[in-house]
Amino acid sequence: MRLQQESWWRATYVAEIPGGGQKARILSDWVLDFIFGRDPISLSPGTPALSRKNAIH
Amino acid sequence: MSVLKEFAYAGGRLALGYLAWKAFAGSTQIWRDEGRGNSKTLLSSAPVLPWHLLFMPTLAEAAGGEVDSPHIVHPVDHVSPRIQFIEGTVTGIEPVRKTVDVKRSRNGNNLAAQQYQAEHIVIALGSVTNFHDFPDLARVAISMKKLEDAVVACDSALACLEQASTEEDPNNVSCQLVGYHGIGALGDYADVPHSNGKGSYAVTAQNATPAGKLVARNLRG
Numbered sequence: 547m548r549l550q551q552e553s554w555w556r557a558t559y560v561a562e563i564p565g566g567g568q569k570a571r572i573l574s575d576w577v578l579d580f581i582f583g584r585d586p587i588s589l590s591p592g593t594p595a596l597s598r599k600n601a602i603h
Numbered sequence: 604m605s606v607l608k609e610f611a612y613a614g615g616r617l618a619l620g621y622l623a624w625k626a627f628a629g630s631t632q633i634w635r636d637e638g639r640g641n642s643k644t645l646l647s648s649a650p651v652l653p654w655h656l657l658f659m660p661t662l663a664e665a666a667g668g669e670v671d672s673p674h675i676v677h678p679v680d681h682v683s684p685r686i687q688f689i690e691g692t693v694t695g696i697e698p699v700r701k702t703v704d705v706k707r708s709r710n711g712n713n714l715a716a717q718q719y720q721a722e723h724i725v726i727a728l729g730s731v732t733n734f735h736d737f738p739d740l741a742r743v744a745i746s747m748k749k750l751e752d753a754v755v756a757c758d759s760a761l762a763c764l765e766q767a768s769t770e771e772d773p774n775n776v777s778c779q780l781v782g783y784h785g786i787g788a789l790g791d792y793a794d795v796p797h798s799n800g801k802g803s804y805a806v807t808a809q810n811a812t813p814a815g816k817l818v819a820r821n822l823r824g
Contacts, residue, residue: 563658564677571674572661579669586668586757 662747666756667791676750691717696724 556576560569661675694716695704701724707714732746745756 559658559661559664562660563675564656568658568674568677572670575670575674584668586761 657750659748662750662753663791665750666747666753666760668757669791672750672753689717689719696726698724 560572563569563572656677658675658677661670664670665672665675689705689707691705691707693703694706696702700720701722702718702720703724705717705719707717732748734740734744745759746752747756
C-alpha cells in the first residue's frame with residue numbers, strides 16, 4: 547500500500563517536473579537511493595535543533 | 604511601452620506591491636503551454652535564484668535527502684527556449700488594456716520602469732506561508748518555500764536527532780511538522796534514522812513516534 551502511494555506521488559512529481567534532463571536526474575536520485583540508501587548530510591553544521599526545548603521559552 | 608507577442612506571465616504577492624514568482628504554478632503553466640508555440644514572457648523578481656525556477660513539491664524530499672537540491676531547480680531557459688525572462692517588480696496590471704507596469708531590476712540594481720502589453724496576461728499568484736496567528740511561530744518555524752529552507756530543515760532535523768540520541772528523557776525532544784509540506788517531510792524524515800546508520804537514532808525514532816513526538820499536523824484539517 548505504502549509502495550503504491552509512494553509510486554503514485556513520485557510518478558506525479560516526475561510528470562510535473564519540467565525538462566527531460568531534470569526528470570532523469572530526479573529518477574536517478576530515487577534509483578540510487580533505493581540501491582545504496584539515503585545519505586542525508588548537514589550542509590551547515592551547528593544549525594540548532596528546533597525542538598520544543600529550544601522553541602518555547 | 605513594449606508589445607509582447609502573445610503571453611505575459613506575472614505572479615506572486617501582488618498585494619504586497621511586488622512580484623515574486625512562485626515556480627510551481629507558473630512554470631507548470633508555461634510547460635503545459637509549450638506546445639502552443641507562442642512566445643512567452645516571464646515577469647519575476649526572482650529574489651532568491653534569479654533565472655531559475657524551483658519545483659516546490661519536491662522541497663520536502665530535498666530536505667529529507669531523497670533528491671539532490673540542485674536537481675529540483677531549473678534554469679528558466681531550459682524550461683522553454685521561447686521564454687523571455689524579465690526581472691523586475693510588477694507595480695500594476697491593467698486588465699482592460701492588458702498592460703503590466705514593471706519596475707525593472709537586475710541583480711538588485713533598479714533600472715528604468717517599463718510598461719509591457721500582451722494579448723494574454725497569466726497571473727500566477729503563488730503562496731506565502733500562513734502562520735495562523737500562532738504566537739512566535741513565525742520566529743521559530745522553518746517554512747518550505749525556498750531551497751535554503753530545505754537545507755535548514757534537513758540540518759535542523761539531523762541536529763534534532765543528534766540531540767535526541769543523547770537525551771536521557773526523549774520527552775525533552777520533539778519535532779512538529781505542519782501543513783502539506785510537513786506531512787510530506789514526516790515521511791521523508793521517518794526514514795532518516797534508519798538510513799544514516801546511526802542505531803541510536805533508530806531507537807529514538809522508534810520510541811518517539813508512537814508517543815507522538817514526531818508529529819505532523821495539517822492545520823487546514
